[in-house]
Amino acid sequence: MTDRPRRVGLSKSKITMFEQCPKRLWLSVHRGELAEQDEGAEARFATGHEVGALACALLPDGVMIEAEPDLAAAVATTQALLYNGHDRPIFEATLQHDGVLVRIDVLEPDGASGWHMAEVKSSTKAKDYHVGDLATQLWVARNAGVPISSAAIRHIDSSFILEREGDFDGLFADTDLMAAAEPIIAGRSETVAAARATLAGAEPGTAPGAHCDAPFPCEFAGYCHAALPAGPEWPVTVLPHGGGKRWVEQGIVDLFVVDPAALTNATHARVHRATVSGEVYHDVEGARAAMAGWAFPRTWLDFETIGFAVPRWIGARPYQQVPFQFSAHVETEEGAVTHHEFLSLDGSDPRRACAEALVEMVPQTGAVIGYNASFEKGRILELAAAFPELADALTAMAARVVDLLPVTRANWYHRDQRGSWSIKAVLPTVAADMDYAALEVKDGGSAQEAYAEAIAADCTAERRAALDAALRAYCGRDTEAMIVLARGLSGAL
Ligand code: SF4
Known part of the structure; x- marks a missing residue:
């Protein structure tokens, strides 16, 4: 049988x-x-x-x-x-x-x-x-x-x-x-x-491809990719905004063999040149000119937010990005820097206290600078809408928001960014000692997890204190990083 x-x-x-x-x-x-x-x-x-x-x-x-x-x-x-x-x-x-x-x-x-x-x-x-x-x-x-x-x-x-x-x-x-x-x-x-x-049957021989990420990232990606021959050190996929797709479709996977004359997109051409030559693209004058109009005192601002599927606080929508933390480094024209911060970990609605802290800590004049600053601006305007008595100050603050990201994108590229201008990709190429690796909270996602853990009923006081410190270190690093990056872009490091 x-x-x-x-x-x-x-x-x-x-x-x-x-x-x-x-x-x-x-x-x-x-x-x-x-x-x-x-x-x-x-x-x-x-x-x-x-x-x-x-x-x-x-x-x-x-x-x-x-x-x-x-x-x-x-x-x-x-x-x-x-x-x-x-x-x-x-x-x-x-x-x-x-x-x-x-x-x-x-x-x-x-x-x-x-x-x-x-x-x-x-x-x-x-x-x-x-x-x-x-x-x-x-x-x-x-x-x-x-x-x-x-x-x-x-x-x-x-x-x-x-x-x-x-x-x-x-x-x-x-x-x-x-x-x-x-x-x-x-x-x-x-x-x-x-x-x-x-x-x-036996294990299928399906080759990895676009299906590995859609509709869900596959948990066997490591196993399947380990079986593939090693790819080029600089694949065409480092071209940002999907710029490598066209080349992959033609069977070209190595950026070094792409004909630069065929790159009509200026950013792709810049990434190609910097990658192949190994030389950093850096337009000091362009960066200085872009930032010259940013009035002092300059406030370098970064929010951490949480968006619950099921809103917890009156007046909130599902997934609304509610700020529970911010870091603000205020810089004078002479180069003196003071640090201010806000963090709410008691689980109550943090918006009112956050709005009040912004009005108190951010100077009433000067540029307010974010990295991908439409996010910061959007949160400030939401707080203005939620608290009419603070609306004038917050709306005026939002009107002073400027963005360091497009300045960086237009004036700096190091091949180690591998096609990304996220601050975590750019920072190590400007200031090698300022990476995020040693931090317990390393990115926005882990900040949200830390917040959720800290406000949970079963979080001990000791653990909450540790999370408090980790969140402050992370958010503070983000605004400190912006100052260092701006100085690097201006040739002042
Ligand atoms: S990584 Fe997952 S989806 Fe992709 S080929 Fe392997 S098993 Fe299939």
Whole structure:
């Protein structure tokens, strides 16, 4: 008697994986240990959990199908409800067909004899790849005999504003995708059979490509890329704003073999020249001229913000970037620099205190300088709109905002920036000792994680103090970096 291959159960997410890349599905089932850790996964999971729980809470007469003691029991419980006239919402209805098991976020009675299906997402709109998710759910539900009359992605409505504490009525909006899912449903049996055949076979030989990042960054990228021959040291992909795509399509991957005469974009030509020659592009006079009109005292300003999917503070919208911290280095014409900062880690709405600190700490005259400064300007104007009594001072401050990024982009390029003018890419090329590597908080994403951790109820005083120090060091470094960069651009270092 020969062993029959074990039939692997499939799920919505496994089918999504298969559709992105057969090899990804195969690796996830047979070589899961090769997956790289996804640093943002925990925060995304927490957001998804919060959003999902709230979607359920807004339907208080709903019934949750628990996954305990096992999914077979969940299927049985779901069937018992569906086939015995249950007439209230069901959460995590668990159904299966042809070895594909799905848990449907929300089933709501449609008022006739069918059900409205909703998949809850923390995005602010339905995305193309959601259609495939919904198609799998619909395919299983229909084949399991559940009459589905409509099916939607239930996403966050970005126009929602929290007006009363705990009142989230209106936070979600449904985008019906039933019609869009039909063509995919029609081919689902074949897709499932193909996924199963892939799993039963040897590791697919799929080569890495654009599909490795869409719709999701693949956790096996390290494994797959390690198997490729090493690429050139300076690939065409360092050309910014997708400038390398045209060359890749022609089979040219090494920037050194690109004909400079064919580069019609001035920035691409500059990046090419600096990379091939190894010489820094630096227009000192251009940089000085661009900054000459920035009046003193100059305030070098940087915000750190947090954007919760589910707004926590009255007057806030979903994902609104609320400033919880800023750093301001104030520089006189003589070169004296004083540092000011604001940081709120008590979990209360930081906006009022932030607005007051800005008005108090930022001089009433002189340029206010940011890096990609439309962000700083936008936050200041939002604070002005939220606090009318501070609006005059904040609006005047916003009118004095100027931007160091375009000055840098136009007047400096070192090949080690590898096509990026982010301050973290530029700074080490101007001042090698000023990198971010030694900081605990190294970028905006980790600042947000630090903030979320610090305001959590279970954060100890000791840990909060450590996070406080790490956040201050990071944000302060950003504004200090701008001063050093501006001096470097002006030839004053
Ligand atoms: S890295 Fe790309 S090729 Fe490799 S499994 Fe992932 S999606 Fe497939």
